[in-house]
Amino acid sequence: MNTAWIAVDWGTSKLRAWVMGTDGREIAALSSDQGMGQLAPEVFEPTLVELLAPYLSADKRAPVIACGMVGARQGWAEAPYAAVPCAPPGLSEAVRPSTSDSSLAVHILPGVKQADPPDVMRGEETQIAGFLAQQPDFDGILCLPGTHTKWVQISAGEIVSFRTVMTGELFALLSQKSVLRHSVSGEGWDDSAFEAAINDAMTSPQHLTARLFALRAGALLDGLSPDTARARLSGYLLGLELAGTRPYWLGQQVAIIGAGGLAQRYEAALTIVGAMVQVTDGAGLTLAGLTRAYAELQGQDR
Amino acid sequence: MNTAWIAVDWGTSKLRAWVMGTDGREIAALSSDQGMGQLAPEVFEPTLVELLAPYLSADKRAPVIACGMVGARQGWAEAPYAAVPCAPPGLSEAVRPSTSDSSLAVHILPGVKQADPPDVMRGEETQIAGFLAQQPDFDGILCLPGTHTKWVQISAGEIVSFRTVMTGELFALLSQKSVLRHSVSGEGWDDSAFEAAINDAMTSPQHLTARLFALRAGALLDGLSPDTARARLSGYLLGLELAGTRPYWLGQQVAIIGAGGLAQRYEAALTIVGAMVQVTDGAGLTLAGLTRAYAELQGQDR
Numbered sequence: 001m002n003t004a005w006i007a008v009d010w011g012t013s014k015l016r017a018w019v020m021g022t023d024g025r026e027i028a029a030l031s032s033d034q035g036m037g038q039l040a041p042e043v044f045e046p047t048l049v050e051l052l053a054p055y056l057s058a059d060k061r062a063p064v065i066a067c068g069m070v071g072a073r074q075g076w077a078e079a080p081y082a083a084v085p086c087a088p089p090g091l092s093e094a095v096r097p098s099t100s101d102s103s104l105a106v107h108i109l110p111g112v113k114q115a116d117p118p119d120v121m122r123g124e125e126t127q128i129a130g131f132l133a134q135q136p137d138f139d140g141i142l143c144l145p146g147t148h149t150k151w152v153q154i155s156a157g158e159i160v161s162f163r164t165v166m167t168g169e170l171f172a173l174l175s176q177k178s179v180l181r182h183s184v185s186g187e188g189w190d191d192s193a194f195e196a197a198i199n200d201a202m203t204s205p206q207h208l209t210a211r212l213f214a215l216r217a218g219a220l221l222d223g224l225s226p227d228t229a230r231a232r233l234s235g236y237l238l239g240l241e242l243a244g245t246r247p248y249w250l251g252q253q254v255a256i257i258g259a260g261g262l263a264q265r266y267e268a269a270l271t272i273v274g275a276m277v278q279v280t281d282g283a284g285l286t287l288a289g290l291t292r293a294y295a296e297l298q299g300q301d302r
Numbered sequence: 303m304n305t306a307w308i309a310v311d312w313g314t315s316k317l318r319a320w321v322m323g324t325d326g327r328e329i330a331a332l333s334s335d336q337g338m339g340q341l342a343p344e345v346f347e348p349t350l351v352e353l354l355a356p357y358l359s360a361d362k363r364a365p366v367i368a369c370g371m372v373g374a375r376q377g378w379a380e381a382p383y384a385a386v387p388c389a390p391p392g393l394s395e396a397v398r399p400s401t402s403d404s405s406l407a408v409h410i411l412p413g414v415k416q417a418d419p420p421d422v423m424r425g426e427e428t429q430i431a432g433f434l435a436q437q438p439d440f441d442g443i444l445c446l447p448g449t450h451t452k453w454v455q456i457s458a459g460e461i462v463s464f465r466t467v468m469t470g471e472l473f474a475l476l477s478q479k480s481v482l483r484h485s486v487s488g489e490g491w492d493d494s495a496f497e498a499a500i501n502d503a504m505t506s507p508q509h510l511t512a513r514l515f516a517l518r519a520g521a522l523l524d525g526l527s528p529d530t531a532r533a534r535l536s537g538y539l540l541g542l543e544l545a546g547t548r549p550y551w552l553g554q555q556v557a558i559i560g561a562g563g564l565a566q567r568y569e570a571a572l573t574i575v576g577a578m579v580q581v582t583d584g585a586g587l588t589l590a591g592l593t594r595a596y597a598e599l600q601g602q603d604r
Contacts, residue, residue: 113523115523118516118519118524118526119519120519120522120523164515164516165512166480166514166515167511169480173475173480177475177479178475179449205507206545208510208542208546209467209542209546210419210465210467212467212468213467214421216422217415220420220422221417221420224420237511240508240511243508244508244509245512246508
């Protein structure tokens with residue numbers, strides 16, 4: 001048994017774990033659909049033990065370092081938010097739920113909160129820790145696209161302020177559950193419609209809800225294609241977001257943390273509005289952030 | 303059998319009918335959940351005959367005058383849109399689907415379309431016809447609140463232009479299907495939060511999506527009450543709508559056609575932004591509009 005420690009990213013809908021060896025390498029990467037959202041507090045421990053069983057030993061407590069919604073009030077154990085301005089929380093701020101199983105020693109990292117305007121994150125702060133482990137001198141803006149995209153101002157290794165926007169959830173609701181769902185059902189894309197919609201939304205964000213219905217009317221009256229309508233819907237919502245987050249990206253160095261289509265869309269949108277932008281693949285950053293916390297644990301052991 | 307004619311309002315989710323007597327009085331008001339949205343074209347006739355059977359006579363075709371989504375492309379028979387500027391379409395523009403049943407003679411009134419920006423209505427034009435039958439000299443703006451609220455410019459008895467906004471559907475999606483659903487689950491209300499949110503949205507509509515997430519964060523961090531959060535959500539969306547429809551209400555006489563809580567909310571919002579507003583109960587207006595079309599039929603018969 002070479003398990004040194006286990007990194008866990010436990011979000012609302014998914015549980016991911018990396019079993020790390022004593023040589024610093026990854027022994028296994030595991031995942032399950034048993035997200036925090038569907039688990040009662042007493043079920044977290046058995047769920048984790050079941051997933052990790054092949055890599056655990058009853059005579060030694062393997063450190064488990066977890067982040068995400070597992071630390072929410074309705075999660076396994078509440079890890080109270082750290083308040084900005086602050087560095088991404090480390091191991092000394094983690095909460096340690098007791099376990100009946102003797103093969104685990106669990107540490108849950110806190111999220112980060114902001115008082116005014118009120119805002120919260122749980123999980124992204126650990127990606128940010130991973131990013132800062134790789135680029136400790138970064139000074140600028142991080143953009144973490146997702147269902148609830150985070151815009152984060154970083155300076156001197158600290159999260160100074162941040163803002164969460166619901167653009168992704170709005171796009172999902174409108175494209176899947178609203179009267180627009182048939183009008184935007186394309187799988188293709190239309191770059192010029194996207195760019196025009198971004199500019200329209202930046203210029204006059206107040207017309208959002210009328211523009212939305214015009215997608216439906218355009219489909220009925222003019223045969224507006226679902227690909228074009230989909231690109232416009234995305235552009236209207238993303239343009240509204242960029243109009244509202246202007247202080248975050250205007251004249252700033254912006255690093256998008258992400259990958260795939262959504263990160264590309266943010267990159268395109270930010271390029272259209274003239275921002276300086278780089279894309280950093282977010283895939284390894286959560287593990288990098290958890291690894292930084294594990295290094296603290298090793299420091300304590302010395 | 304005293305049935306003179308039958309008025310029908312056949313929308314996406316509901317079918318309503320009024321059986322009118324030879325003396326001009328209402329004999330019966332009927333309704334069913336068999337909306338246009340769930341019916342194949344061949345099912346409209348038997349559905350209507352079943353609902354109306356007690357009031358029909360095989361030896362005489364009763365005129366049926368219908369409006370709403372029943373005239374859409376996916377409805378019973380397509381009644382092509384009239385184009386603005388135009389009076390609400392009358393009987394001469396109705397489509398007449400043939401029926402196998404000899405007790406009905408069906409007329410379906412068209413909706414109204416606008417080319418630029420693209421927009422459509424089906425059903426509201428008949429409410430407008432009813433409103434104009436009662437107030438033929440009205441010159442100003444009609445606001446018809448609903449899932450898809452319509453703002454309509456009326457002059458000299460004609461619909462000059464109109465704009466549909468998806469505010470109601472956005473409120474329903476966000477309050478029922480989004481991450482905010484628990485945060486805005488109140489049944490109560492908060493007038494001052496509503497007013498402040500209207501003003502915030504009018505001042506800076508671009509902050510919508512960040513303000514939405516702040517409702518969730520406010521609930522988590524500050525114990526923001528569901529009543530206040532619900533009033534704010536409504537105010538943010540309605541304020542965005544008012545910012546976008548400013549040319550429709552600024553310095554204009556606005557008549558809200560509606561009743562109940564939604565109409566009251568529009569009245570409050572328009573009053574907050576300083577518009578001149580009256581509320582007209584919309585309950586009888588569809589029947590009044592259909593009655594106006596029936597009068598045309600009587601004119602033809604003479």
